[in-house]
Amino acid sequence: MAEQGGKPETPRTESHDPDFPEAFLQFMRSGWREDPIEVAALPEAPNFAKRRAALSEAFPGETLIIPTGNEKVRANDTDYPFRPGSDFFYLTGDRDPDSVLVLRPTGSGHDAILYTRQRNSKDTDAFFRSRNGELWIGRTHTLAEKSAELGLPTAPLGELGALLAGSAPGQTRVLRGFDANVDRAVLAYEPDREKPRDRELAWVLSELKLVKDEWEIAQLQAAIDATVRGFEDVARVLPADRGVKERLLEGVFGLRARHDGNDVGYGSIVGAGAHATILHWVRNTGETRPGELLLMDMGVEGHNLYTADVTRTVPVSGTFTPLQRQVYDIVYASQQAGMDAIKPGVQYRDVHKTCMRVLAEGLHDLGLLPVSVDEAMSEKSTVYRRWTLHGFGHMLGIDVHDCSNARNDNYRDGALAEGYVLTVEPGLYFQPEDELVPAELRGVGVRIEDDVLVTADGCRNLSAGLPRSAADVEAWLASQREAGPRLP
């Protein structure tokens, strides 16, 4: 029995597959039992429905099309593991590639329909022939099973084309850049430069995500707790008296991420020594050295795709040198000042200025600023940024850089509100080839990054499970080493 409507997909095969003689095909088509699987409605499905309702309210009378995206080739015929599009997942909870959420206007709001791949069950040759067949990838959901799980009507992907072809320009918006087929099928209709229709959909989706609900906060806390365990795992295998490869530490953290969560939320940055001064050092080809610092920026992405984003900088030998500690304490003071400033109504930009002023003062104390702190802090100068390099933080959620399509007025140039989750992550970086700093500072990089929730009257540090101050980091490293290596 084929699934309702739509054509079964063409088998996806590879050049090294053996031939399929007719006798084999006939034989493979019969003699299989069909065991049912248990499908329960996801407890969080009502949260997803609430978000769709909020989106519906923002665009009355219009058709909204939100694809998850497709599998991406890593090399030749192998793909990267699929990770759903963040906005799509935020609205549906569906994890399969190629799916497309469509909100169609009704009299009072919108109907939501999830267009999704059909099951390649045992009554199709794809079952055993196709790389998407269940013999290859395991049991997948029928449309009805997926519908029951997500609380969302489903339809075969094959029926999407007709709907897209019939969509009225001017009454349809597409979340673009995820699915080339969808982008091609619905031509952009953007008569207003100031309010580009499709980008407005992306703005609104990002801005809906700014305030996290209780369930999302719990997801973030779970990801952060797993991240704390991952940092502990790494501290336990980091020797004080000899070098190890950065990739050993990346791998140990990655094991925790895959074991306790979905994966790492972004490529782990493991920067030993001067690598700490490279902001996105993800090659991780170096080695630790006793006496040097080690900067690790790593986050577990939880089972529901919310991610942590945490950085710690530790002295490999167990204690900071006086100079390392001086730099560390400046960054710590900056981070603390940022956390102290965060509460509802405070301008995002003012938290940035607060953190940066403390860093600039520290740079002045180190004798590095060519001008006064006030002059360096003026908008016409900002020369301190040679050593601070980036902003104080960013929103955090289902994306590590969450809400990135929000309009400036509601993010960079806006105020914080209760329920926002953001990182606070100042740093100081002295490049190995910087002729304007003394030799002993060259190759020193420090960043401290925590994830905080804006509360009614301040903020709560969700990553307080890891120490932040220099003394606490030293004590923590010693106690982890004392406890010794562990497997998840």
Ligand SMILES: [Mn+2]
């Ligand atoms: Mn970050």
